[in-house]
Amino acid sequence: MVRYGMVIDLNRCIGCRSCAVICKMVNSVPPGTWWQRVETVGSKEHMVPVGEYPNLSEVFLPVPCMHCENAPCVKVCPVGATWKREDGLVLVDFERCIGCRYCITACPYGVRQFNWQDADENFKQAFERAGFEENWYAVKDYKHGYPFDHRTKDGRLVYTKTRPRGVVEKCTFCVQFVDKGIAPACVRGCPGNARVFGDLDDPNSEISKILRDRSVFRLLEELGTEPKVFYIPPARKTKRGEVDYKEEVKG
Ligand code: SF4
Ligand code: SF4
Numbered sequence: 001m002v003r004y005g006m007v008i009d010l011n012r013c014i015g016c017r018s019c020a021v022i023c024k025m026v027n028s029v030p031p032g033t034w035w036q037r038v039e040t041v042g043s044k045e046h047m048v049p050v051g052e053y054p055n056l057s058e059v060f061l062p063v064p065c066m067h068c069e070n071a072p073c074v075k076v077c078p079v080g081a082t083w084k085r086e087d088g089l090v091l092v093d094f095e096r097c098i099g100c101r102y103c104i105t106a107c108p109y110g111v112r113q114f115n116w117q118d119a120d121e122n123f124k125q126a127f128e129r130a131g132f133e134e135n136w137y138a139v140k141d142y143k144h145g146y147p148f149d150h151r152t153k154d155g156r157l158v159y160t161k162t163r164p165r166g167v168v169e170k171c172t173f174c175v176q177f178v179d180k181g182i183a184p185a186c187v188r189g190c191p192g193n194a195r196v197f198g199d200l201d202d203p204n205s206e207i208s209k210i211l212r213d214r215s216v217f218r219l220l221e222e223l224g225t226e227p228k229v230f231y232i233p234p235a236r237k238t239k240r241g242e243v244d245y246k247e248e249v250k251g
Pocket of ligand 1: 012013014015016017019020038062189191192193194
């Protein structure tokens with residue numbers, strides 16, 4: 001049985017946020033919404049190091065959905081719209097979600113987003129904010145994002161670029177690509193090759209080898225959520241013990 005997970009090597013992350021941007025592009029993520037974020041640990045500003053010269057440190061922390069094995073968001077969903085698939089992906093069925101937002105409250109990693117507007121309205125407002133309102137009608141049929149709806153084998157709608165207003169959305173590990181044997185966009189788009197995606201249950205997969213050979217940690221492990229995103233600590237920049245990841249996840 002396949003069970004997908006991801007390793008992010010914090011030694012290789014350069015904080016460029018390409019992963020967040022490519023995620024937004026391919027998943028048609030609405031303005032003001034990010035399915036993943038990249039923090040500068042301990043700093044209020046991105047890319048501003050912490051400490052005092054010459055003892056400065058700068059560690060970047062990408063935070064996608066952890067696709068928790070024991071996911072609190074799944075437990076609280078009253079209609080079964082959020083569920084964990086056989087391969088470990090935690091997904092949202094956009095035709096079943098009623099927008100109650102219990103899952104947003106339950107997720108300790110702050111990665112779920114509420115879709116406040118219809119896709120057309122989102123795009124129109126973004127265009128207006130950029131100062132191109134007079135051109136809106138010329139481009140109204142343009143939509144960014146992977147163009148096709150994607151359903152699971154049992155017919156559940158887990159990707160559509162025009163998500164309806166009033167549903168909760170989040171990182172899917174790019175289910176529309178993974179089901180075609182293609183890695184998530186953030187993995188392919190990372191210039192530092194910081195991310196490895198693969199099958200945790202295959203002992204010969206690259207991710208399994210990394211987890212055997214390297215020291216890794218997970219965010220908020222003490223909560224028992226069993227995240228399937230693992231981090232290689234930034235040995236080069238600072239010792240792990242000096243970095244308070246817990247505070248970072250709380251935002
Ligand atoms: S794309 Fe890679 S290097 Fe850039 S912020 Fe994301 S994980 Fe870090
Ligand atoms: S990180 Fe949050 S949204 Fe993702 S599976 Fe865990 S609890 Fe659910």
